[in-house]
Amino acid sequence: MPNDIGWVGLAASVVLVAVAVALSVARHLGLEGSMLWAASRALAQLLLVGVALEFVLDVDRSMAWSWAWVLAMIFLAADTVRRRAREVPRIYPLALTAFGAAGVVTMSVLFGLSVFPLEARTLIPMAGMMVGNSMTSTVLVARRVLEELRDKRDEVEARLALGLPSRDAARPYLRAALRTALIPQIESTKAVGLVFLPGAMTGLILAGTDPIDAVRVQVAVMYLVLGSVATTVTVVALGVQRRLFTRDHRLVVPPRPAPG
Amino acid sequence: MSGFRGSVRPGRLRRTWPRRCNHPAVTTAEVPLLDFAQVWVGTEGAWRVRDVTVEIPASGVTAIVGPSGAGKSTLLRLGNRLAAPARGRVRYRGDDVADLDPLRLRRAVGMVFQRPTPFAGTVRENLHVAEPGTSDDELAEVLSQAELPADLLDRPATELSGGEAQRVCLARTLLTRPGTLLMDEPTSSLDPGARLALEQLTRGLSRRGTSVVWVSHDLAQVRRIADRVVVMIDGTVVHVGAPDSLAHGAPEPVRKFLEEAAGAE
Numbered sequence: 001m002p003n004d005i006g007w008v009g010l011a012a013s014v015v016l017v018a019v020a021v022a023l024s025v026a027r028h029l030g031l032e033g034s035m036l037w038a039a040s041r042a043l044a045q046l047l048l049v050g051v052a053l054e055f056v057l058d059v060d061r062s063m064a065w066s067w068a069w070v071l072a073m074i075f076l077a078a079d080t081v082r083r084r085a086r087e088v089p090r091i092y093p094l095a096l097t098a099f100g101a102a103g104v105v106t107m108s109v110l111f112g113l114s115v116f117p118l119e120a121r122t123l124i125p126m127a128g129m130m131v132g133n134s135m136t137s138t139v140l141v142a143r144r145v146l147e148e149l150r151d152k153r154d155e156v157e158a159r160l161a162l163g164l165p166s167r168d169a170a171r172p173y174l175r176a177a178l179r180t181a182l183i184p185q186i187e188s189t190k191a192v193g194l195v196f197l198p199g200a201m202t203g204l205i206l207a208g209t210d211p212i213d214a215v216r217v218q219v220a221v222m223y224l225v226l227g228s229v230a231t232t233v234t235v236v237a238l239g240v241q242r243r244l245f246t247r248d249h250r251l252v253v254p255p256r257p258a259p260g
Numbered sequence: 261m262s263g264f265r266g267s268v269r270p271g272r273l274r275r276t277w278p279r280r281c282n283h284p285a286v287t288t289a290e291v292p293l294l295d296f297a298q299v300w301v302g303t304e305g306a307w308r309v310r311d312v313t314v315e316i317p318a319s320g321v322t323a324i325v326g327p328s329g330a331g332k333s334t335l336l337r338l339g340n341r342l343a344a345p346a347r348g349r350v351r352y353r354g355d356d357v358a359d360l361d362p363l364r365l366r367r368a369v370g371m372v373f374q375r376p377t378p379f380a381g382t383v384r385e386n387l388h389v390a391e392p393g394t395s396d397d398e399l400a401e402v403l404s405q406a407e408l409p410a411d412l413l414d415r416p417a418t419e420l421s422g423g424e425a426q427r428v429c430l431a432r433t434l435l436t437r438p439g440t441l442l443m444d445e446p447t448s449s450l451d452p453g454a455r456l457a458l459e460q461l462t463r464g465l466s467r468r469g470t471s472v473v474w475v476s477h478d479l480a481q482v483r484r485i486a487d488r489v490v491v492m493i494d495g496t497v498v499h500v501g502a503p504d505s506l507a508h509g510a511p512e513p514v515r516k517f518l519e520e521a522a523g524a525e
Contacts (some may be wrong), residue, residue: 157342158377158429163367163436172380185296248341248362 014039059119065066066120070127074099077131085142087257089243091236095138098235099131102228106130116222129200129221130228133185141181141233145240147222148173150253166245174237181233189222198222291354291441293318293471294339299348301334302495308334308402309345319470320487321463323503327481327517331388331477331495333374339473340369352440370438374471376425378417383428383432386417390435396398399435406431407461423454430461441465444473447481455481479506493517 005013017039056065078095085091107114107127116122146147149156152173159169192198201218215237244253292315301309309331324332337343338350341362346359350357357365379386387399400410406427412420417428426446433441444461447455463485468473476482482489483503491499491506491514499505499514505519 022393113367154373154377154381158371158373158379159371159389161340161342161366161371162432164389165363246344248344250342250344250362 056124061120062119063118063123066123069124070103073128074103075255077135080135080140081142084139088142088146088240089254091240094142094239094243095232096234097237097239099134100136100199100233101129101235102134102231103127105231106228107222110220110224115257125200126221126224130224133225134228134232137181137185137229138232138236140184141177141237142240144177144180145174145237146244148177149241149244149251150256151190153251160249160251164191166249166251167241169249169251170241170245174241178233178237181237182230185226185229189226192218192222274519281476291318291472292316292351293322293353294473295354295452296335296338297349297351299335299338299350301331301338301343301345302328304345307495309338312348312492312497314490314500316473316490316498317488318471321466321474322488322490323482323486324473324490324492325477326492327477327520328385329494330492332477333444335492336371336444336473336475338370339440339442340366342371344375352375360511363429367436368438369440369442369445370436371442372426372430372433372446374448376420376422376449378425378428379525381417382413383417383420384413386428387413387432387435390432394435402431402434403428404432405465407457421454422450423457426454426458427461427484430458434465438470440471440473443472445475445477447476447478484500491517 017035020035024035034150052069055061056069074096077099078092081095082092107123107130111118111123111128115125149170156169156173158212162181198218198221200221201211202216204214204217209217245251276309295314296312296314296316299309299312300307312331312335324335326332334343336488338345338357339352342358344358352360352365353371379389383442384396384399387402395404396410396413399413403412406425408427408431412424412428417425420428426449430446441462446456450458459481462472462474474482474485486503489499489501489503489506490497491515506514
């Protein structure tokens with residue numbers, strides 16, 4: 001099985017973009033422009049990333065470049081979370097802390113326990129999957145904690161009024177938000193291999209790796225993602241909860257933003 | 261003192277708040293229950309309470325009355341530190357609220373909210389939030405104080421009627437044995453029968469020594485339950501006196517409010 005489709009192969013795959021555009025035109029969805037723009041951006045962005053990765057992954061290049069790449073991913077991911085969860089107060093430093101904590105935990109296990117050798121070729125993809133798969137759950141949990149504490153304000157204040165400290169008053173609502181954020185990842189982990197063949201395994205098989213070897217790598221990746229999602233959502237949920245209470249255990253939730 | 265986190269020396273707290281403090285003989289009657297001094301709550305351009313200076317005595321039922329948006333609930337919430345003033349000072353039985361451990365303050369100053377707030381789970385589980393591990397006998401006793409039967413313990417709290425749920429919330433608050441009750445329009449979502457039952461219950465607690473501050477916009481209710489009235493309009497206190505002082509010689513803003521309220525009744 002070839003692991004390089006060449007430029008001709010890439011050009012041929014553009015037919016599939018044409019299929020999507022044709023369906024949008026046929027159904028009057030008005031999304032043709034967005035589809036073409038997205039496809040063009042993806043091509044340009046991935047080509048740029050490919051050139052950069054060629055530089056960073058060179059066997060003679062210092063590992064410092066790889067670590068810098070990982071840090072850049074974390075900062076970009078935190079900024080994405082900030083843009084998608086603007087209503088959550090001071091979410092940027094919190095997201096940074098969450099991705100940093102998940103990075104320390106997951107990379108320590110993967111490289112400390114020699115699951116993978118520590119080199120550019122493993123560090124960057126693993127860190128990328130850790131960050132990329134945690135972003136959506138992080139945004140989800142940040143918004144859910146805010147909404148739970150806002151919507152259930154009466155109950156939270158009734159608990160505070162009984163003399164409960166803020167962490168105890170918020171506990172049931174935090175639990176609900178964490179479950180909402182984690183269940184999709186758990187379901188995805190359960191469904192892997194049955195409903196879909198995940199990307200890492202597919203890529204390895206396309207590159208000629210033995211399927212059983214590819215499966216082992218993929219399982220390690222799934223566990224990496226589960227561990228990193230659990231870490232990031234917990235750090236963010238606890239952080240958002242702390243930001244919504246004062247030191248004297250008062251709830252100060254920002255009002256719902258006006259529509260429009 | 262376990263769980264104590266505040267800048268006040270534990271000995272001072274012990275003197276002010278004995279463990280069981282719902283009897284007037286324990287407190288110093290001449291010290292006001294709540295003493296607001298030049299209190300502002302809110303932000304520049306959006307003040308909810310403006311320059312309020314008023315004392316609320318420890319005995320009897322004091323009603324804070326006024327139209328919607330007058331700042332009544334906000335003033336009440338200063339009493340258990342669910343709200344904090346931007347300026348001014350609030351004292352509880354002589355101690356600055358800002359210096360007290362808020363968690364211990366809230367055990368001594370119970371609150372019942374406008375809408376019943378039963379938590380998920382049974383009535384027993386609701387009561388255990390206030391005092392974990394309390395025996396069923398003690399729970400039955402506090403339910404009876406709220407005129408509820410003991411067999412309610414296993415009922416899901418969210419399936420109770422409005423009146424029952426509000427009395428469960430009161431029972432839950434009473435479990436912490438507060439010497440003070442802050443009632444924030446507790447009957448506004450109840451039917452007339454349940455409303456009268458809660459009023460009588462609260463008058464009974466007041467007669468037995470609990471200090472009560474009751475927020476209401478219902479003048480007929482205020483006449484039934486209050487020993488004194490604080491009238492708030494637009495964030496300020498405009499009148500303090502006995503309930504019947506509202507009928508005679510009240511200032512202009514109060515007369516206007518009374519006319520509008522009478523029209524609504």
